[in-house]
Amino acid sequence: MVARVITELVIANRILAHEDVVDAYGHVSMRHPEHPDRFFLSISKAPQQVGKKDILQFDLEGNPLSKEKRPLYLERFIHGAIYEARPDVMAVVHAHAEATLPFGITDAPLRPVIHSGAFIGAEVPVWDIAAKFGERTNLLVTNMAQGRDLAATLGKNAVALMRGHGFAAAARSLIDVVRLSVYLPRNARVQMAAQQLGAVKPLSRGEIEARTSGYKPQSPETQRAWRYWAERAGCASLLRELD
Amino acid sequence: MVARVITELVIANRILAHEDVVDAYGHVSMRHPEHPDRFFLSISKAPQQVGKKDILQFDLEGNPLSKEKRPLYLERFIHGAIYEARPDVMAVVHAHAEATLPFGITDAPLRPVIHSGAFIGAEVPVWDIAAKFGERTNLLVTNMAQGRDLAATLGKNAVALMRGHGFAAAARSLIDVVRLSVYLPRNARVQMAAQQLGAVKPLSRGEIEARTSGYKPQSPETQRAWRYWAERAGCASLLRELD
Amino acid sequence: MVARVITELVIANRILAHEDVVDAYGHVSMRHPEHPDRFFLSISKAPQQVGKKDILQFDLEGNPLSKEKRPLYLERFIHGAIYEARPDVMAVVHAHAEATLPFGITDAPLRPVIHSGAFIGAEVPVWDIAAKFGERTNLLVTNMAQGRDLAATLGKNAVALMRGHGFAAAARSLIDVVRLSVYLPRNARVQMAAQQLGAVKPLSRGEIEARTSGYKPQSPETQRAWRYWAERAGCASLLRELD
Amino acid sequence: MVARVITELVIANRILAHEDVVDAYGHVSMRHPEHPDRFFLSISKAPQQVGKKDILQFDLEGNPLSKEKRPLYLERFIHGAIYEARPDVMAVVHAHAEATLPFGITDAPLRPVIHSGAFIGAEVPVWDIAAKFGERTNLLVTNMAQGRDLAATLGKNAVALMRGHGFAAAARSLIDVVRLSVYLPRNARVQMAAQQLGAVKPLSRGEIEARTSGYKPQSPETQRAWRYWAERAGCASLLRELD
Numbered sequence: 012m013v014a015r016v017i018t019e020l021v022i023a024n025r026i027l028a029h030e031d032v033v034d035a036y037g038h039v040s041m042r043h044p045e046h047p048d049r050f051f052l053s054i055s056k057a058p059q060q061v062g063k064k065d066i067l068q069f070d071l072e073g074n075p076l077s078k079e080k081r082p083l084y085l086e087r088f089i090h091g092a093i094y095e096a097r098p099d100v101m102a103v104v105h106a107h108a109e110a111t112l113p114f115g116i117t118d119a120p121l122r123p124v125i126h127s128g129a130f131i132g133a134e135v136p137v138w139d140i141a142a143k144f145g146e147r148t149n150l151l152v153t154n155m156a157q158g159r160d161l162a163a164t165l166g167k168n169a170v171a172l173m174r175g176h177g178f179a180a181a182a183r184s185l186i187d188v189v190r191l192s193v194y195l196p197r198n199a200r201v202q203m204a205a206q207q208l209g210a211v212k213p214l215s216r217g218e219i220e221a222r223t224s225g226y227k228p229q230s231p232e233t234q235r236a237w238r239y240w241a242e243r244a245g246c247a248s249l250l251r252e253l254d
Numbered sequence: 255m256v257a258r259v260i261t262e263l264v265i266a267n268r269i270l271a272h273e274d275v276v277d278a279y280g281h282v283s284m285r286h287p288e289h290p291d292r293f294f295l296s297i298s299k300a301p302q303q304v305g306k307k308d309i310l311q312f313d314l315e316g317n318p319l320s321k322e323k324r325p326l327y328l329e330r331f332i333h334g335a336i337y338e339a340r341p342d343v344m345a346v347v348h349a350h351a352e353a354t355l356p357f358g359i360t361d362a363p364l365r366p367v368i369h370s371g372a373f374i375g376a377e378v379p380v381w382d383i384a385a386k387f388g389e390r391t392n393l394l395v396t397n398m399a400q401g402r403d404l405a406a407t408l409g410k411n412a413v414a415l416m417r418g419h420g421f422a423a424a425a426r427s428l429i430d431v432v433r434l435s436v437y438l439p440r441n442a443r444v445q446m447a448a449q450q451l452g453a454v455k456p457l458s459r460g461e462i463e464a465r466t467s468g469y470k471p472q473s474p475e476t477q478r479a480w481r482y483w484a485e486r487a488g489c490a491s492l493l494r495e496l497d
Numbered sequence: 498m499v500a501r502v503i504t505e506l507v508i509a510n511r512i513l514a515h516e517d518v519v520d521a522y523g524h525v526s527m528r529h530p531e532h533p534d535r536f537f538l539s540i541s542k543a544p545q546q547v548g549k550k551d552i553l554q555f556d557l558e559g560n561p562l563s564k565e566k567r568p569l570y571l572e573r574f575i576h577g578a579i580y581e582a583r584p585d586v587m588a589v590v591h592a593h594a595e596a597t598l599p600f601g602i603t604d605a606p607l608r609p610v611i612h613s614g615a616f617i618g619a620e621v622p623v624w625d626i627a628a629k630f631g632e633r634t635n636l637l638v639t640n641m642a643q644g645r646d647l648a649a650t651l652g653k654n655a656v657a658l659m660r661g662h663g664f665a666a667a668a669r670s671l672i673d674v675v676r677l678s679v680y681l682p683r684n685a686r687v688q689m690a691a692q693q694l695g696a697v698k699p700l701s702r703g704e705i706e707a708r709t710s711g712y713k714p715q716s717p718e719t720q721r722a723w724r725y726w727a728e729r730a731g732c733a734s735l736l737r738e739l740d
Numbered sequence: 741m742v743a744r745v746i747t748e749l750v751i752a753n754r755i756l757a758h759e760d761v762v763d764a765y766g767h768v769s770m771r772h773p774e775h776p777d778r779f780f781l782s783i784s785k786a787p788q789q790v791g792k793k794d795i796l797q798f799d800l801e802g803n804p805l806s807k808e809k810r811p812l813y814l815e816r817f818i819h820g821a822i823y824e825a826r827p828d829v830m831a832v833v834h835a836h837a838e839a840t841l842p843f844g845i846t847d848a849p850l851r852p853v854i855h856s857g858a859f860i861g862a863e864v865p866v867w868d869i870a871a872k873f874g875e876r877t878n879l880l881v882t883n884m885a886q887g888r889d890l891a892a893t894l895g896k897n898a899v900a901l902m903r904g905h906g907f908a909a910a911a912r913s914l915i916d917v918v919r920l921s922v923y924l925p926r927n928a929r930v931q932m933a934a935q936q937l938g939a940v941k942p943l944s945r946g947e948i949e950a951r952t953s954g955y956k957p958q959s960p961e962t963q964r965a966w967r968y969w970a971e972r973a974g975c976a977s978l979l980r981e982l983d
Contacts, residue, residue, distance in 0.1 A: 035965035036856075055960050057968035082960035107856065109926060113934035116853050116941045124359050126393040126419045127279075127350065147946035149954055150855040175943055176855045197352060203933055204446055205356035212359045214418055217390035225392050231298050231325035236278035239300035367602050369636040369662045370522075370593065440595060447689055448599035455602045457661055460633035468635050474541045474568035479521035482543035610845050612879040612905045613765075613836065683838060690932055691842035698845045700904055703876035711878050717784045717811035722764035725786035 016041055017066045018253055020051055022246045023189050026237075027106065028059035029244035030193045037106035037177070039192075040090040041185050043068065044101075050094055055082040071095045072155055085153050092158030093165060093181050100181040102188040105152075107177035110196035113203065115172040121199060122213040128198025129214055129222035130182075130191045131170045138164040139174040150176045170195060184228040186237050193240070259284055260309045261496055263294055265489045266432050269480075270349065271302035272487035273436045280349035280420070282435075283333040284428050286311065287344075293337055298325040314338045315398055328396050335401030336408060336424050343424040345431040350420035353439035356446065358415040364442060365456040371441025372457055372465035373425070373434045374413045381407040382417040393419045413438060427471040429480050436483070502527055503552045504739055506537055508732045509675050512723075513592065514545035515730035516679045523592035523663070525678075526576040527671050529554065530587075536580055541568040557581045558641055571639050578644030579651065579667050586667040588674040593663035596682035599689065601658040607685060608699040614684025615700055615708035616668070616677045617656045624650035625660040636662045656681060670714040672723050679726070745770055746795045747982055749780055751975045752918050755966075756835065757788035758973035759922045766835035766906070768921075769819040770914050772797065773830075779823055784811040800824045801884055814882050821887030822894060822910050829910040831917040836906035839925035842932065844901040850928060851942040857927025858943055858951035859911070859920045860899045867893040868903040879905045899924060915957040915966050922969070 020041050027033045035057045043049040049068050053061040068076040071094050073087040090103045114121040114137070121135040138161050140148050150173075152158050161179060165171040169191060170180045180195065182188035205211045214222075227233065241250050263284050270276045278300045286292035292311050296304040311319040314337050316330040333346045357364040357380070364378040381404050383391050393416075395401050404422060408414040412434060413423045423438065425431035448454045457465075470476065484493050506527050513519045521543045529535035535554050539547040554562040557580050559573040576589045600607040600623070607621040624647050626634050636659075638644050647665060651657040655677060656666045666681065668674035691697045700708075713719065727736050749770050756762045764786045772778035778797050782790040797805040800823050802816040819832045843850040843866070850864040867890050869877050879902075881887050890908060894900040898920060899909045909924065911917035934940045943951075956962065970979050 035968040036961075055964055057964055060968060060971070085961065107854070109930060110933075112854050112930040113937055116930070117934050117938040119937035124418060125350070125355050129393075141944065141947075145946070146944040147950050149950040150858075150943075150947055174941065175853060175947070201352060201355040201359070203937065204353075205360050207450060207936060208356055208362040208446065209360040212417065214393075215384065215389040217388070218384075218393055218418070221390050221392040232279075232328065235298055235300055239278040239303060242303070367661060368593070368598050372636075444595060444598040444602070447596075448603050450693060451599055451605040451689065452603040455660065457636075458627065458632040460631070461627075461636055461661070464633050464635040475522075475571060478541055478543055482521040482546060485546070610904060611836070611841055615879075687838060687841040687845070690839075691846050693936060694842055694848040694932065695846040698903065700879075701870065701875040703874070704870075704879055704904070707876050707878040718765075718814060721784055721786055725764040725789060728789070 012044060015253060016044065016051055017063050018249055019185055020066055021061055021063055022241050022244070022249050023185055024053065024058035024061040025244040025246050026189055026240040027104065027192060028057070030240060032104070032108045032192045032196065033058045033106045037104070038084050038086070038090075039104045039185075039188065040102065042094050042101045047098065049076065050090055052084065052087055052090055054079065055084050073158075086151055088155050088158035089152045089161060089179050092155060092162040093179065096159070096162040096165075097181060099183055101183050102181070102185040104180045104188050104192045105177060106192060108192070108196040110199040110203070111172060111178050114199060115174045115176065115178075119206070121172065122202065123198060123219055124202045124205065124211060124213050125198055126214070126218075126222060127194040128201075129219045130187070130226070131195055131198060132168050132223070133216055133219050134168055135170050135172060136164050136166065136168060137172045137174055140176075141174070186228040186233055187226070189240070190233065190236060255287060258496060259287065259294055260306050261492055262428055263296075263309055264304055264306055265484050265487070265492050266428055267296065267301035267304040268487040268489050269432055269483040270347065270435060271300070273483060275347070275351045275435045275439065276301045276349045280347070281327050281329070281333075282347045282431065283345065285337050285344045290341065292319065293333055295327065295330055295333055297322065298327050316401075329394055331398050331401035332395045332404060332422050335398060335405040336422065339402070339405040339408075340424060342426055344426050345424070345428040347423045347431050347435045348420065349435060351435070351439040353442040353446070354415060354421050357442060358417045358419065358421075362449070364415065364445065366441060366462055367445045367448065367454060367456050368441055369457070369461075369465060370437040371444075372462050373430070373469070374438055374441060375411050375466070376459055376462050377411055378413050378415060379407050379409065379411060380415045380417055383419075384417070429471040429476055430469070432483070433476065433479060498530060501739060502530065502537055503549050504735055505671055506552055507547055507549055508727050508730070508735050509671055510539065510544035510547040511730040511732050512675055512726040513590065513678060514543070516726060518590070518594045518678045518682065519544045519592045523590070524570050524572070524576075525590045525671075525674065526588065528580050528587045533584065535562065536576055538570065538573055538576055540565065541570050559644075572637055574641050574644035575638045575647060575665050578641060578648040579665065582645070582648040582651075583667060585669055587669050588667070588671040590666045590674050590678045591663060592678060594678070594682040596685040596689070597658060597664050600685060601660045601662065601664075605692070607658065607688065609684060609705055610688045610691060610697060610699050611684055612700070612704075612708060613680040614687075615705045616673070616712070617681055617684060618654050618709070619702055619705050620654055621656050621658060622650050622652065622654060623658045623660055626662075627660070672714040672719055673712070675726070676719065676722060741773060744982065745773065745780055746792050747978055748914055749795055750790055750792055751970050751973070751978050752914055753782065753787040753790040754973040754975050755918055755969040756833065756921060757786070759969060761833070761837045761921045761925065762787045762835045766833070767813050767815070767819075768833045768917065769831065771823050771830045776827065778805065779819055781813065781816055781819055783808065784813050802887075815880055817884050817887035818881045818890060818908050821884060821891040822908065825888070825891040825894075826910060828912055830912050831910070831914040833909045833917050833921045834906060835921060837921070837925040839928040839932070840901060840907050843928060844903045844905065844907075848935070850901065850931065852927060852948055853931045853934060853940060853942050854927055855943070855947075855951060856923040857930075858948045859916070859955070860924055860927060861897050861952070862945055862948050863897055864899050864901060865893050865895065865897060866901045866903055869905075870903070913957040915962055916955070918969070919962065919965060
């Protein structure tokens with residue numbers, strides 16, 4: 012079980028790098044399927060370079076469960092705080108995908124406008140670290156207080172934008188959160204372009220609900236994307252380990 | 255004959271993937287040249303990964319002609335309904351190319367503005383699934399009623415945009431529909447950029463007709479593009495099978 | 498001498514393809530250095546695939562000097578007509594680079610705004626085939642009358658945009674015209690973006706003249722770019738043939 | 741020591757090329773760690789092709805310390821003049837990254853709007869060569885007088901835009917200046933997109949100071965990016981030489 016989770020998490024890291032959601036920065040985690048008070052996350056590495064031996068277990072306050080000398084992600088508290096606040100969430104991504112950033116520094120709300128963007132949900136709140144932590148932070152989420160404040164803004168939503176920084180996405184499975192993170196920037200680009208053309212018609216609440224409620228991580232449609240992205244990212248042999 | 259069609263359809267799948275018209279999603283079909291009440295389409299696979307053994311025959315209601323356990327594209331009804339309504343159409347593409355999406359969610363009409371975009375035709379209607387099927391669909395075309403409604407909006411045109419979703423393109427040959435689908439997003443990008451610069455001069459009706467009527471799938475100019483795209487997509491050996 | 502010209506022209510074809518100036522379409526030619534009433538141009542091939550045996554000699558009316566069964570570029574008259582009108586011109590590119598197209602279908606004038614764009618010159622006229630040949634052409638330049646009309650619009654300039662189609666660029670050497678064609682779309686993208694930010698300050702006439710008059714195809718700076726582009730395009734061994 | 745600096749500088753050249761900050765043009769230098777009146781810079785080569793033997797030592801007036809027949813960068817005076825004016829600066833980049841150019845030809849000020857852009861500093865002045873050297877230069881910085889004028893505009897800032905040309909960036913380490921140069925165009929793209937959406941909230945002065953003062957070139961976070969970029973650029977073996 013743990014070996015499987017770790018392999019899947021390595022694949023997720025590489026997909027997010029290959030699909031340009033993360034670069035040297037950004038990370039993806041998974042809650043432990045048997046110990047909900049733990050999560051899996053890499054040590055401080057560029058996602059494209061993460062291997063199985065880099066994946067550690069953390070408690071929900073961001074402490075590694077085993078002694079570890081290698082450096083850790085400074086922002087692992089994003090993950091712990093969201094798992095703490097959201098028992099339904101099984102996987103989290105934090106990233107700085109370029110197309111999401113303009114919506115974090117303006118008042119224009121990001122909304123799902125294409126069917127593949129439906130999973131971002133009807134509301135995408137923007138968290139401004141300065142609101143609670145003042146105008147002199149380095150914008151990073153480096154402790155649990157900041158992580159919990161972000162999680163509070165996230166609320167029941169799937170995504171929170173982080174002003175001047177990036178986004179945090181939460182979902183009930185690893186495949187969900189990867190898919191969400193890949194299509195989030197595309198939705199953002201389409202919305203930005205459409206707003207230059209005229210008034211934009213977003214998805215209706217009913218459409219968002221119909222897509223979200225009907226979505227299954229193990230459906231052939233979802234597996235098709237996962238396998239396609241994984242193979243493009245050079246993970247064909249890792250996929251075979253899971254078959 | 256059938257072997258040739260299948261090889262060509264594999265090449266078309268790979269071209270559309272390599273030219274960024276489709277990603278994990280989107281599909282291309284071809285009407286059976288001898289049985290107009292059938293069409294060829296892959297099982298549920300990312301187009302880049304489609305091989306000869308993945309291509310099945312379907313009747314125009316989207317039923318596979320042979321027993322098949324592998325999952326099928328949920329939206330195969332797009333193809334069947336267009337073939338049913340349009341005896342002149344020999345090939346269909348459904349895709350979500352990013353640059354086409356803004357025109358589906360605003361009132362700005364997509365128009366041919368460059369000569370390579372002429373084949374999209376003078377009018378590009380927008381189909382909104384909600385108009386007939388309400389505000390609670392998942393936006394996918396998952397039955398013949400929806401497919402027929404889309405085909406009715408398409409009418410005699412070459413392309414219909416699908417609000418919040420993508421487009422369907424229809425042409426009298428596989429090469430036509432691939433070429434159309436490759437240049438459609440480019441035309442959309444050029445139009446979007448031009449609209450930021452000022453009033454846009456689209457192609458005239460006479461120019462659209464001159465290009466469309468003079469176009470031959472077997473002309474050296476068209477074959478040049480087909481072979482170029484196919485080789486870029488890694489299909490050099492498949493091309494040789496057809497020579 | 499002829500062998501050298503042909504090798505250089507193959508390299509130029511591959512550079513233009515790799516730098517995304519041409520795709521399946523577009524072409525580059527060179528005037529014969531000893532017979533100014535001839536020029537070298539490929540048969541009808543995607544530039545990325547052009548080899549030495551594809552390069553033919555043409556007279557200035559676009560007729561191949563030797564019998565040739567392979568198909569020819571439909572628009573070779575662009576080249577002939579420009580060489581005929583401009584004795585100073587030694588090389589011509591015709592292409593459809595995407596970023597140049599918006600300026601051909603709006604009234605916004607394309608102007609040099611960055612130093613690498615200076616070579617497009619202070620004025621970039623727009624040629625509209627419909628002005629003389631009516632609203633029912635297929636937009637292609639398929640005879641000498643059309644080519645001569647384009648050359649007349651080009652006048653003494655380096656580049657003419659072609660409405661709804663692309664551009665023609667002319668220069669006194671092959672390296673010049675390649676460099677011009679690579680930086681023309683970049684200049685266009687920068688100008689488009691800048692116009693969204695506010696009033697744009699183009700290069701002054703004095704700056705354009707200073708750059709153009711000081712430019713030498715054999716200077717280390719120009720050779721640096723040529724070799725860099727050629728190696729990126731897979732032409733390292735062709736470069737060595739010329740050393 | 742010198743061998744190490746040279747290897748690092750080769751890596752920096754390749755990173756900047758791979759991350760699309762430079763193309764055939766643009767350069768990166770490093771001050772000599774033991775002789776502050778010297779700096780290391782390549783001969784005139786495209787950065788992607790720079791090797792160890794191409795790195796020379798120059799005095800602060802741009803003269804090579806050893807006899808050299810190979811051509812030199814015309815604009816090496818940018819580097820010398822900045823090192824002369826700024827004893828705190830240990831590394832300099834000059835480049836033409838496309839996304840920075842629109843801010844040099846309009847009155848829209850470039851400002852840090854994302855946390856990775858904080859290192860560009862609160863103010864990014866624009867240097868116009870015409871202000872002091874008139875309207876007839878070729879825009880290049882080809883002597884010390886021009887370099888010193890640019891350095892005066894740069895002042896205590898990290899980046900100066902150069903009107904119609906590019907930018908110069910200065911930092912206290914090579915890793916700093918590379919990181920700054922990679923994220924500068926990203927910050928510019930985000931700001932441009934955001935300005936189309938509405939009023940933009942830049943980073944606060946406190947946030948800029950918090951990030952800049954807390955930043956260490958040898959921190960795991962910075963090394964993570966350096967190694968990631970270096971490996972992507974094909975420098976894995978050069979990295980190993982430094983370990």
